[in-house]
Amino acid sequence: MSPTQLEMRSGESADLILRGATVLDPVAGIDGEHDVVIRDGKIAELATPGAAPDDGLETIDASGLHAFPAFFDPHVHLRTPGQEHKEDIATGSRSAAAGGYCGVLAMANTEPPVSTPADVEALCADARNAASVRVGFLATVTRGMAGEELTEMASLRDAGAAGFSDDGLPIRSARMLRRALQYQRLCGGTIALHEEDPELSGAGVMHEGPVSALLGLEGIPSISESTMIARDAALAGYEGGRIHVQHLSAAESVEAVRAAKAAGVQISCEASPHHLCLTDEEVRSLDPRRFKMNPPLRTEADRQALIEGLRDGTIDCVATDHAPHAAEEKEVPFEQAAMGVTGLETAFASLYTELVVPGALDLSLLIERMAGGAEPFEIERSSLAPGSEANIALCDLSVEWTVGEDGYESRSLNSWCAGQKLTGRVQMTLAAGQIAYRLRSFSIGVAA
């Protein structure tokens, strides 16, 4: 079986010193102030603050800043091919770099969907030209996401598919998912699942509950998600397959994953910043640009269950489901608007502001989960241990900023926290040993 393939633009390996940074890597057991010495794209040394000699390296005054292992997002939409008016590999990966990410996995629900080895090869070649951070491309489980025939999963894997997903749509047929799980034994590749029973979701556009009752909008019940998770966990358990559940939104879903994990199923899952920060109360504004997505924003009890799942490890990682849309696709009444919000540039800051600052989540746990999206896809997690490739998110936790005031790296404007004041911002990102991003206002000045 091939290892999971990620691609990015090759560039100059970084040589620099982050002087006096507060270095936090809970997985590697690092928590303290250090001079982070980066040579030839690798973390050469974590030196006592002020102790590392300049050696002609660029030196960045990182005192008061935090260095975290760069984040990994297993769920983004780069809209290539076919919807480049929303996003492409260059803008989407730049958006990721601006959010402190060193890698992302792009979903396959493009136009056309990524269903053939040639599609995957073309995307990998694009990423080698254009991507600021490592990008992996998932291929669809079923041809054209039609739910009727399996794709050539083994050939797709050989061509570089980082995994499989029909994201955007559930795999309606249990038989079809079963066949994919059987075939997975041959070719590997985690199957990522958008869990939703279309029969229960109907034409729903928001969470079903008192707010949808008030607004007269068709609801998507929580059980639409949790019943499918239970079904698919049972299938994965039966076939010994490996599944990853995307964008959990409901308390019942957290419970379903918890039960599956306890039963020994190879299952992992993710939650998005917007589901961790917002509830369906926001939909009262009827603003689809910020608050319409699938799965929908749910209740405060659901949000608390997601936070608890993140704490106890039921939820393995944060994933943004970064879903760019053109302005005209969102400047329509709520029911007609496209589903999805962008999130790469604000994921860390929003969760830091909404969960860490109020004390609902430890910073170290957030950092662990922000980088936790790699492992479910058999990708090595970023580390700040000496000897590791430099994948670093350098953040200022004291700065306040207003989302969107300087525009976005993404091509689209549908950020769920547009206009919000957030605390904490990524100043610089190193990805695969290269400098992937520098905040424009962040002084690159050489420390004295």
Place this chain on the structure above:
Amino acid sequence: MKHLLSIEQLSKAEIEAILDRAESFAEVGRRDIKKVPTLRGRTVVTLFYESSTRTSSSFELAAKRLSADLVSVKAAGSSVDKGESLKDTVATLSAYEPAAIVLRHPHAGAAQLVAEWADAAVINAGDGKHEHPSQALLDVYTLRRRFGSLEGKRIWIVGDVLHSRVARSNLIAFKAMGAELTVCGPPALIPRGLEQLGCEVTHSLDRVGEADVVYALRLQRERMQESFVPSIREYAAHFQIDSRRLGARQLLMHPGPVNRGIELSGEVIDSPQSLIAEQVASGLVVRMAILYELLAAGETEPAPAAGNGATHATPIGQPA
């Protein structure tokens, strides 16, 4: 008040101000010349993306009685058919510098969006299954004329609440005016969580005798195909308001159009307890009052005192 987008946004005092204004327009309707010059030289656009008889005709007549210039646009046969977006249509119509845009649209929140885009006052004449505020105002007006006050009155809303913007707006409006609300219908047609809006939910008409007012909703025949109810016959057996269920002292309302023999039996529609025709008449004066409140109030004279239902004598202007 710049726009009328929902009942939810209105206070009790604002509702009463509109109703008081409507009372004075009722007087205009009794004159030989039923027209006043209030909105002379100003333009009202009605933009209807759904078919409508009552709402569109009463808004149009209301605008004419106030001497406004009227432009009526129906989506069918307009550039909407050619794929023009709501935003672009509104931009086009805004070139006429209308004072008000009256919008009926099949989707929730459409009026709110138009209010963001246009300089005109926007009146929501029904947005999807969300709200229909002018209907709720005319219904409160109709009941207020009967009862003086809705305080403590028991109102039952019966039928397909799930698909009804009228039910939502009326529930909020009746509650704001102090009535006690019960909602009754088949379980699949009552939205989950509705009781949290402050009404009682029941699936049986057994206790409907308690009601002072029974407000029946339209049941569309398509609901049967979607299995919300197994059959129209079974729906009628359980939820039709007929002379057996409607007591002599109870009042009956319906927003129209009625499905005779489904949600209402023929004899109750034509009974003296039925306020259905009165609702339509109220629609005209209440819509005149809405246009007046949004476009003219505060310009020429102070709004009538809130809560002073019967005796104010605000001059409406001389016959045109």
